[in-house]
Amino acid sequence: MSDPMRIRAQVQGSGAIVRVLMSHEMETGLRKDAAGKTVPAWHITEVTAALNGKTVLSAQWGTAIAKNPFTQFVVKGAKAGDKITISWVDNHGDKRSDEATIA
């Protein structure tokens, strides 16, 4: 099972800055292990961000997004108390969704 994300969402000016850290190996599929065997690709493919349940940002990722991915974006007109939900799916079909309240 995957570990929870860390989501920080803070009001800044007329919107909110959202910073997300995800726990994921993001294996490229090019690396070889100590025994010389190729480690298969394992990476997040799709990410969505929702404000109070409505998708506001989405992304498709390849293997070149860094391990334990970090993403930052700005939601317009978001207020303290609004809910930000981040979800991801990886190429194994694993999913994860975490929520944070804008402060």
Added chain:
Amino acid sequence: MQTRRDMMTRSAAVAALLAGAGVLPARAQTAWNKAAFEARGVDAVLKALGIAKPAESPDIVFTAPDIAENGAVVPIAASTALPGVKRIAFLVEKNPTTLAGVFEFSDAVETSVATRIKMGETSNVLAVAITGDGKVLYAQKEVKVTLGGCGG
């Protein structure tokens, strides 16, 4: 042998193509574009994304370090005040697969995003912005990737 995953990604590729043509609404554009992510070279990626040849533009504000102490983690960001930009894609010219990621913006977010990518070697990195009506603009920067540690 065709797995379920292959079928899914195939239909995803179709959806992405339609999305690239602006046929589908933003909400439906999230299907993973396998062809684009496996493409090598900037031109091949643009083709797989179904977008026109981009023009360099100072309106795309692209932040990347001059030097990456570690190619495993390279912080980058792109933003634009231009209206109508729906997507920003990040491409690394010399990576084994060129496309790192595509971000898709609704009207509820600023057209701006920061992320961290992997780079195998010193390379040009591109931020390619795609508008709803098919205009494609980019900014680029060379990021030097350095060797580190004791080399062991």
Added chain:
Amino acid sequence: MNLKPLALAGAALLAGCGTAPTPQQLDRETQDVIKASFRAQGIATLDRLNQDELQQACSAEQPPPAELAKRLEAAQLATVNWPSDGVYLGDWREGEKLAQNGRGMTWTDPPGVPAGGNCYNCHQLTRAEISYGTIGPSLYQYGKLRGVANPADPAAEAIVRYTWGKLWNAKATNACSNMPRFGHVLNPAQIKDLMALLLDPKSPVNAP
């Protein structure tokens, strides 16, 4: 590993005496702690902890007295193997690869794989490589600055021999130098390649 109460020398040392341990007692205690703390792993065997006279003399906070340092340097100089064929320079291209290579001799290195030179870890060498360390002096333009236009010229002999000696055993000129004694680590062909990297006028080290 030692999860039991720290006993051995420590407790014995403290027991029954109110005074602080002497430096000599602490030295012995340190030896015991080191012996109890390390284990062999891969090619990194425990005999690596056995200090030679030089390592021992250079393990204090203060450098050894000048007289001892001089004696140690002379002893180290005597260990240098000069090239039997009189050829000092190899291929600078191979030397550059060696300079970049920091591998070798760790417990994660497989046995039998030749070690790298580790040069860039501590030295600047070429204009192109910006990722260089500064523990040692910059060697950029090494040969050029020393006026070596033709390493085979007898006029260059002194600097060629000095450089060989420095690579083979840096302790011969500076007893407690931070630089490893590469005569123990690299083979003569590798040292020749590093010599070429430093002294060949065509090497990027000496490029304008």
Added chain:
Amino acid sequence: MRIAPLLGALLLAAAGPAPAQTSTADGIAQYRALLADGNPAELWEAKGEALWKQRRGPGNASLEACDLGLGAGVVKGAFVELPRWFADTRRVQDLESRLLTCMQSLQGLDAAAIAATPFGKGEQANVESLVAYISAASRGLKFNLPQARAEERQMYEVGKRVFHFRAGPYDFACVSCHGEAGKRIRLQDLPNLTVNPGDGVGFAAWPAYRLSSGELWGMQRRLNDCYRQQRFPFPGYASDATIALGVYMGVQAKGAASSAPAIKR
């Protein structure tokens, strides 16, 4: 009129105005500034906090009764006073060694087995999460290792000697790389650990998230890899040599504010 989107402005501010050419040192400083916000060590901190409070092991107990030196269950401030002497084990212990004690005595886990587990695997991974959580609780506090007891002073003296102990095929000691200010290996700055290196540097920056491995490293793993690069044999996990080094570096760092867990190459 909106000239630059908020985020773009923020990022540019963090990076400073970007001239076409910067020196290598400036370039690296710019790179590190861009990474400063958003340290994946946070993922380990969160996991560590959950592990601290979770009932685990044959003892079905949390670690909340663990005494890290300031009394049972006190986490804040404990990190900046470690390693220190503990009456129950009659031993000077660092954070990792102390966690092993608590995991064994409270949770019934096998401390020796954990110590023998490779870094990043099984319970070892849990220890590093705990280390992230516990060190983060002292972020910004100043190091102040106790030296009141003879055992603690002795460990300092032994640590100083271990730090200067030159051996192995390369004649390296800790001091070979960490005995002078302003030096670096490749582009990585090397703190001078024989004097107080200052706030958030050296001892005050570990544990840290390592970009190269994408993992959180505690001081034990940091020291272990230093010894690997020194071409030494393998230092036992939580062995007295490693704890003595912790005492030496920690006492030298007195008054320096902790930035752990930091982010490193």
